[in-house]
Amino acid sequence: MSALQNDRYLRALLKQPVDATPVWMMRQAGRYLPEYRALRAEAGSFMNLCQNPELASEVTLQPLRRFDLDAAILFSDILTIPDAMGLGLRFETGEGPKFDRPITCKADVEKIGVPDPEGELQYVMNAVRQIRKDLQGQVPLIGFSGSPWTLATYMVEGGSSKAFTKIKGMMYSEPATLHLLLDLLANSVTQYLNAQIKAGAQSVMIFDTWGGVLTPRDYREFSLQYMHKIVDGLIRENEGRRVPVTLFTKNGGMWLEAIADTGCDAVGLDWTIEMADAKARIGDRVALQGNMDPSMLYASAERIEQEVAHILAGFGQGSGHVFNLGHGIHLDVPPENAKVFVDAVHRLSQPYHTR
Numbered sequence: 001m002s003a004l005q006n007d008r009y010l011r012a013l014l015k016q017p018v019d020a021t022p023v024w025m026m027r028q029a030g031r032y033l034p035e036y037r038a039l040r041a042e043a044g045s046f047m048n049l050c051q052n053p054e055l056a057s058e059v060t061l062q063p064l065r066r067f068d069l070d071a072a073i074l075f076s077d078i079l080t081i082p083d084a085m086g087l088g089l090r091f092e093t094g095e096g097p098k099f100d101r102p103i104t105c106k107a108d109v110e111k112i113g114v115p116d117p118e119g120e121l122q123y124v125m126n127a128v129r130q131i132r133k134d135l136q137g138q139v140p141l142i143g144f145s146g147s148p149w150t151l152a153t154y155m156v157e158g159g160s161s162k163a164f165t166k167i168k169g170m171m172y173s174e175p176a177t178l179h180l181l182l183d184l185l186a187n188s189v190t191q192y193l194n195a196q197i198k199a200g201a202q203s204v205m206i207f208d209t210w211g212g213v214l215t216p217r218d219y220r221e222f223s224l225q226y227m228h229k230i231v232d233g234l235i236r237e238n239e240g241r242r243v244p245v246t247l248f249t250k251n252g253g254m255w256l257e258a259i260a261d262t263g264c265d266a267v268g269l270d271w272t273i274e275m276a277d278a279k280a281r282i283g284d285r286v287a288l289q290g291n292m293d294p295s296m297l298y299a300s301a302e303r304i305e306q307e308v309a310h311i312l313a314g315f316g317q318g319s320g321h322v323f324n325l326g327h328g329i330h331l332d333v334p335p336e337n338a339k340v341f342v343d344a345v346h347r348l349s350q351p352y353h354t355r
């Protein structure tokens with residue numbers, strides 16, 4: 001395997017000195033790029049892209065050709081695990097993901113098992129291996145999974161949700177059933193991420209998109225506890241390097257200390273918290289990832305640069321910051337604005353890294 005040409009992203013996650021702040025964007029491959037839309041149309045569906053290693057690799061590399069990004073992220077989805085468990089995943093245009101066989105009761109949970117990462121999910125590992133080969137050491141590759149709680153919301157609701165009534169109904173009326181499901185998911189995610197690491201992922205990130213809809217107590221019991229269990233079970237060193245782990249709970253700003261306590265290397269932040277506050281609270285313990293509002297990419301170049309400067313100043317001097325958006329890039333953002341953002345991070349961050 002070729003040596004890494006740019007390891008800023010891995011170094012920043014471990015607070016090792018860097019020459020500039022690394023940057024990548026959540027959902028950096030996807031529909032805001034015309035070259036993605038063209039390849040997706042050719043492939044026929046999103047899952048066809050994910051299941052073909054050459055296409056998944058091509059889509060992963062597309063944003064890296066346009067922008068000076070410091071990391072690549074595996075092109076896949078968090079819902080591959082429930083799909084492999086037999087729930088029947090469909091992506092309906094304009095409607096988001098849907099499951100044909102959602103989880104409604106204890107008997108449904110008892111019917112499913114931990115998917116074999118090199119069996120039903122082998123297409124994901126094949127994509128990781130292909131991407132590592134095609135990257136030729138240009139930048140590190142990020143592997144990822146959804147958190148058990150976030151995956152469970154889709155599995156119990158049967159798709160996306162606004163009020164989470166079904167899963168919260170289960171949480172309050174049948175907590176043991178939900179814990180059984182979350183425990184199964186924690187085991188599945190641990191095996192899935194470890195297989196991604198063995199296949200070549202140099203860092204992993206857990207997306208807890210919906211942890212922020214929980215009460216503080218329920219967050220700890222039904223989401224954080226299971227992410228902690230996963231962190232405890234992950235391979236932390238591979239190819240002679242540490243494999244950093246990033247936890248991202250959207251709307252988790254109230255619980256940063258508890259998230260940092262899991263033993264993760266970095267905490268992902270959405271835009272509802274000031275970078276300076278997050279730094280003061282947990283910046284001595286973990287690296288921080290984030291946190292520009294993705295809607296800022298609708299603004300002028302001057303406004304984007306001003307916001308980047310504000311966030312960089314909030315983090316301040318030294319390593320330990322991976323710049324990102326606070327959530328995924330929106331699908332109608334002009335790609336030129338993403339370029340302004342990425343270039344601004346590199347240019348404006350240099351004064352913070354003089355040694």
Ligand code: CP3
Pocket residue numbers: 025026027028029030031040046073074075076077078079091092093094095096097144146160207209328
């Ligand atoms: O970041 C990247 O570039 C890597 C790829 C990636 C995708 N999904 C590709 C994708 C990642 C990291 C995800 C994670 C994901 N998927 C999350 C967690 C992160 C977050 O955004 O909160 C969630 C909640 C999902 C579930 C999911 N998958 C949704 C809600 C959707 C959108 C459905 C729709 O049609 O709008 C998807 C589909 C999806 N995943 C697309 C992409 C590029 C769009 C599919 C298409 O081309 O139609």
